[in-house]
Amino acid sequence: MHLVTFRLNGDERALAVEPRRTLLHALRVDLNLTGTKKVCDMGDCGACTVLLDGRAVYACLTLAVDCEGREVTTIEGLAHGSELDPVQRAFVEADAYQCGFCTPGQIMSVTALLAEQREPSEEEIRRAVSGNLCRCGAYQNIVKAGQRAAELYAATSNSPDDEARVNGKQPAGIGTGGRR
Amino acid sequence: MSILHVERQSSKDGEEQYTVQETPMAPAWAPDAGLRVVGKPIPRVEGDLKVTGRAQYAYDVRLPGQLYARVLRSPHPHARITWIDTSKAEALNGVRAVLSRANAPDVSWFQDTHLFEERVRFVGEEVAAVAADSEEIADDALRLIEVEYEVLPFVVDAEAALAPGAPKLHQDGNLDGEPKEYERGDVHGSFGQADVVIEQTYVTQAALHNCLEPHGCTATWEGDRLTIWDSTQSIFDVRQEVATRLGLPEHHVRVIKQFMGGGFGSKQIAWKHTAIAALLSKQSGRPVQLMLDREAENLAAGNRNPTRQRVRLGAKRDGTLVFVECDAIMAVGAFMVGGEASDVDGPYQTLYRCPNVKTRQTAVYTNTGPAVAFRAPGYVEGAFGLESAMDELARALEIDPIALRLKNYSPIDQQSGKPYSSPEGLRRCYEAVVERFGWTDARKLDPRPGEHPIAGSKRRGIGFAAHDWIGGAGHPPGYAWVKLNADGTVDVVAGTHDIGTGSRTGLLQIAAEELGMPFEKLALHLGDTAYGPYAPVSSGSATQATIGPAIQAAALDAKRQLFEAAAPMLEAAPHDLELRDGEVRVKGQAGRKLAVSEVLGKIQPHMIQGHGSRGPNPEDKTIHTFGAQAVEVEVDVETGEVTIVRVVAAHDCGRIVNPLMVDSQVVGGITQGIGFALTEERLVDLGRGVVVNANLEHYLVPTMLDVPEIVNVHVDLPDPIANPTGAKGIGEPPLIPTAPAIANAVYDAIGVRIRQTPLSRQRVLNALAEPRTNGTSQNRGGQR
Numbered sequence: 001m002h003l004v005t006f007r008l009n010g011d012e013r014a015l016a017v018e019p020r021r022t023l024l025h026a027l028r029v030d031l032n033l034t035g036t037k038k039v040c041d042m043g044d045c046g047a048c049t050v051l052l053d054g055r056a057v058y059a060c061l062t063l064a065v066d067c068e069g070r071e072v073t074t075i076e077g078l079a080h081g082s083e084l085d086p087v088q089r090a091f092v093e094a095d096a097y098q099c100g101f102c103t104p105g106q107i108m109s110v111t112a113l114l115a116e117q118r119e120p121s122e123e124e125i126r127r128a129v130s131g132n133l134c135r136c137g138a139y140q141n142i143v144k145a146g147q148r149a150a151e152l153y154a155a156t157s158n159s160p161d162d163e164a165r166v167n168g169k170q171p172a173g174i175g176t177g178g179r180r
Numbered sequence: 181m182s183i184l185h186v187e188r189q190s191s192k193d194g195e196e197q198y199t200v201q202e203t204p205m206a207p208a209w210a211p212d213a214g215l216r217v218v219g220k221p222i223p224r225v226e227g228d229l230k231v232t233g234r235a236q237y238a239y240d241v242r243l244p245g246q247l248y249a250r251v252l253r254s255p256h257p258h259a260r261i262t263w264i265d266t267s268k269a270e271a272l273n274g275v276r277a278v279l280s281r282a283n284a285p286d287v288s289w290f291q292d293t294h295l296f297e298e299r300v301r302f303v304g305e306e307v308a309a310v311a312a313d314s315e316e317i318a319d320d321a322l323r324l325i326e327v328e329y330e331v332l333p334f335v336v337d338a339e340a341a342l343a344p345g346a347p348k349l350h351q352d353g354n355l356d357g358e359p360k361e362y363e364r365g366d367v368h369g370s371f372g373q374a375d376v377v378i379e380q381t382y383v384t385q386a387a388l389h390n391c392l393e394p395h396g397c398t399a400t401w402e403g404d405r406l407t408i409w410d411s412t413q414s415i416f417d418v419r420q421e422v423a424t425r426l427g428l429p430e431h432h433v434r435v436i437k438q439f440m441g442g443g444f445g446s447k448q449i450a451w452k453h454t455a456i457a458a459l460l461s462k463q464s465g466r467p468v469q470l471m472l473d474r475e476a477e478n479l480a481a482g483n484r485n486p487t488r489q490r491v492r493l494g495a496k497r498d499g500t501l502v503f504v505e506c507d508a509i510m511a512v513g514a515f516m517v518g519g520e521a522s523d524v525d526g527p528y529q530t531l532y533r534c535p536n537v538k539t540r541q542t543a544v545y546t547n548t549g550p551a552v553a554f555r556a557p558g559y560v561e562g563a564f565g566l567e568s569a570m571d572e573l574a575r576a577l578e579i580d581p582i583a584l585r586l587k588n589y590s591p592i593d594q595q596s597g598k599p600y601s602s603p604e605g606l607r608r609c610y611e612a613v614v615e616r617f618g619w620t621d622a623r624k625l626d627p628r629p630g631e632h633p634i635a636g637s638k639r640r641g642i643g644f645a646a647h648d649w650i651g652g653a654g655h656p657p658g659y660a661w662v663k664l665n666a667d668g669t670v671d672v673v674a675g676t677h678d679i680g681t682g683s684r685t686g687l688l689q690i691a692a693e694e695l696g697m698p699f700e701k702l703a704l705h706l707g708d709t710a711y712g713p714y715a716p717v718s719s720g721s722a723t724q725a726t727i728g729p730a731i732q733a734a735a736l737d738a739k740r741q742l743f744e745a746a747a748p749m750l751e752a753a754p755h756d757l758e759l760r761d762g763e764v765r766v767k768g769q770a771g772r773k774l775a776v777s778e779v780l781g782k783i784q785p786h787m788i789q790g791h792g793s794r795g796p797n798p799e800d801k802t803i804h805t806f807g808a809q810a811v812e813v814e815v816d817v818e819t820g821e822v823t824i825v826r827v828v829a830a831h832d833c834g835r836i837v838n839p840l841m842v843d844s845q846v847v848g849g850i851t852q853g854i855g856f857a858l859t860e861e862r863l864v865d866l867g868r869g870v871v872v873n874a875n876l877e878h879y880l881v882p883t884m885l886d887v888p889e890i891v892n893v894h895v896d897l898p899d900p901i902a903n904p905t906g907a908k909g910i911g912e913p914p915l916i917p918t919a920p921a922i923a924n925a926v927y928d929a930i931g932v933r934i935r936q937t938p939l940s941r942q943r944v945l946n947a948l949a950e951p952r953t954n955g956t957s958q959n960r961g962g963q964r
Binding site: 018020021025028029032033034035036037038039040041042044045047074075076078079082084088089091092093095097098099100101102103104107126127129130132133134135136137138139140141142143 | 223224226227228229230231232233234235236237239240242248314315316389390391392393394439440441442444473474679680681682840841843844845847848849850851852875876877881882883884885887889890
């Protein structure tokens with residue numbers, strides 16, 4: 001077992017894990033953060049997308065021991081209490097989901113994009129979530145949600161990037177497809 | 181709700197049958213009724229849970245001491261297990277329970293099979309199961325289980341399985357019963373009357389549901405009471421099956437499903453995993469979570485049966501159909517699981533007016549994973565054959581494909597002779613698609629197939645297809661309770677499910693409308709066998725049309741009681757009262773009113789509870805749902821790539837309760853249709869019987885980049901004959917016509933007909949490379 005220490009949604013966490021344990025498994029089983037979903041467990045679907053130092057990554061392809069000293073943000077880390085984050089609000093307004101199982105991953109990919117690009121084009125939004133499968137076929141509304149989220153951020157002149165700086169996080173990287 | 185009358189019917193096959201008549205449904209909302217809540221694009225009520233990760237799926241249940249289970253599966257398509265030793269697995273540190281043929285109770289399951297079969301019939305069939313402290317330990321334990329197999333001959337192709345001497349899957353052979361046959365008129369005798377005959381064979385593939393949340397559950401016991409969080413479309417069926425098979429009384433089994441990560445039909449039955457988890461939990465004394473991994477999900481959790489359809493259409497020179505004939509063979513896999521109901525023959529019998537129709541469908545066992553319903557089972561496959569053939573007929577006759585369909589329009593259900601409840605529904609869909617797509621101008625632009633280069637190697641084409649569907653009508657039984665709380669809020673309770681379609685929201689809109697209460701004052705509770713009345717499986721696009729009218733009736737019942745309570749308070753007769761915006765008012769007298777909370781406050785702690793049940797469908801009408809889609813494609817003749825440029829759809833689902841959610845269903849169904857048409861195919865190695873793409877890397881479901889602009893034109897044709905809400909289902913229909921519309925567009929683009937799904941790049945290139953015997957614009961299908 002290895003002891004790994006990292007920041008998770010703003011809080012310092014320490015975990016003892018087997019070297020083979022993925023970040024996805026550590027989040028879902030060891031930390032009971034089940035918002036991050038397991039679907040393929042091999043980097044094909046994007047349902048487990050989280051932010052690692054501000055970049056979108058697949059948690060199933062990230063070993064927990066590799067997170068030492070790093071900043072992990074999951075879907076549970078976006079809302080402030082009961083107040084939804086703009087990307088979350090946009091997904092509700094645009095009906096950008098059906099069963100909702102891929103939704104956390106989609107939202108994390110869009111969040112990573114908006115941290116990098118405040119006024120994304122439609123094509124940039126499509127590219128940002130092209131590594132996130134949605135079997136219900138909500139893609140059209142996911143694009144609308146991405147556009148709506150950008151509007152909401154513009155209205156509050158507050159981007160995920162600004163929030164990251166306020167919280168003392170690293171600036172966000174490029175959020176495309178989630179592969180490191 | 182209450183039973184009014186029970187009548188004994190003439191017994192069939194010596195079995196007693198009874199019809200049950202329950203309290204009537206509410207009066208129908210008029211088609212032009214000015215509804216306030218129904219028809220509004222209200223966002224999903226559970227949205228905040230889904231976007232914060234707090235929605236709890238079966239996969240997300242976490243109980244103290246919970247174990248994680250994994251299943252050992254057969255590596256052989258057909259084998260007899262001669263020896264199994266699990267002792268090394270049992271000895272592994274962290275392993276809490278192991279189940280196999282050696283120690284499992286003898287529980288019968290699908291057809292003539294058992295929970296753990298001695299004779300496995302497909303790669304992926306359950307051999308043993310382990311529950312351990314972690315998934316990793318359970319995986320380690322699976323590798324320690326020793327099994328000896330006597331490998332048996334196998335067959336994975338349906339036609340090969342029918343050949344003499346083919347390996348037999350079951351005692352009676354490889355036929356699932358007698359072929360299903362249907363005939364009206366005289367097809368053979370009418371051959372001579374046809375001026376043109378299309379005779380072709382169409383092939384559809386095995387498609388995999390690939391729900392993102394796999395099948396699975398979490399099971400735990402408290403004494404002799406079992407609770408299961410199952411990823412299912414039917415909590416009551418799971419309860420009944422598990423209780424019956426494991427010998428438990430039903431009231432000691434509770435099944436919960438609040439959220440489910442996709443089902444598409446594959447979760448409409450009780451699968452083995454639920455019983456295995458329950459037994460592992462019993463054995464270990466701990467809660468057990470058993471979720472299938474992605475490979476198992478693709479091997480052993482259902483598929484759309486592959487088909488081969490031999491089709492003959494005969495028509496007069498003016499397009500009038502003379503006969504329709506289809507002989508379909510479908511591979512149902514290793515055994516029947518009880519949720520197939522795949523009517524490939526359905527569209528051939530009803531979509532077009534035709535006096536002479538003959539169909540036959542033969543279901544064949546093969547050494548592959550069992551088939552199960554997949555969003556409009558049978559009709560997706562059948563529509564591909566029929567609607568491709570209709571396009572070929574239109575080409576042969578040089579008639580516009582939509583004009584040909586209108587020529588053969590049927591306002592009656594020709595199976596039963598009854599008129600449809602919405603006889604103009606399909607016509608309205610045709611009209612809506614023609615207008616929005618700009619079909620007439622688009623056709624003028626490119627009258628000849630295969631001759632529309634747009635740039636370099638790209639060719640443009642347009643295609644059309646229509647559909648009908650037996651689902652979407654809803655049916656009894658279905659129940660609901662409406663409880664009015666003292667503070668003026670409302671609890672609506674039903675035993676049904678929201679499988680991702682938006683039922684929570686759409687059903688609440690029905691309740692708010694009938695009650696006259698503000699939408700935000702209502703909450704819907706569903707998905708729990710312990711705390712709601714019985715509801716049937718959420719399948720067949722039926723939930724809104726089955727449970728909606730029951731909720732409407734319950735709301736009306738609650739409102740009636742509320743008026744009884746308010747009458748003395750307002751010094752008016754109950755029938756002079758109305759409920760608007762949360763207030764009980766004396767009709768026509770603006771000042772005389774009481775808030776609902778005031779009325780209820782005066783009678784508490786008594787409370788008002790309305791009960792409602794779903795009444796029968798009309799006996800003299802057939803309720804179908806209909807739709808039409810037009811597609812524009814670009815085909816690259818050098819790479820074989822088909823790009824969908826745009827899709828325009830129109831579907832008759834009766835009254836639109838929530839346009840936001842109807843649009844999502846239509847767009848989502850078409851997206852799955854694009855996958856079915858172009859990329860999705862379970863590939864089985866014929867020599868080894870192994871599925872080679874049981875994952876999301878090589879089984880290609882559509883991504884964001886594969887989906888074009890999809891427009892859903894709202895037909896919004898309330899159907900008060902179908903049920904008092906006027907709403908029918910829309911879950912399955914959008915998928916049905918997409919693949920043939922795309923195939924017809926590809927023909928239009930390249931002038932070569934591809935009669936097999938998916939229209940992969942390889943198939944497009946192969947088709948282009950074939951010598952063209954009839955020229956590019958001629959029918960290739962045997963013009964007489």
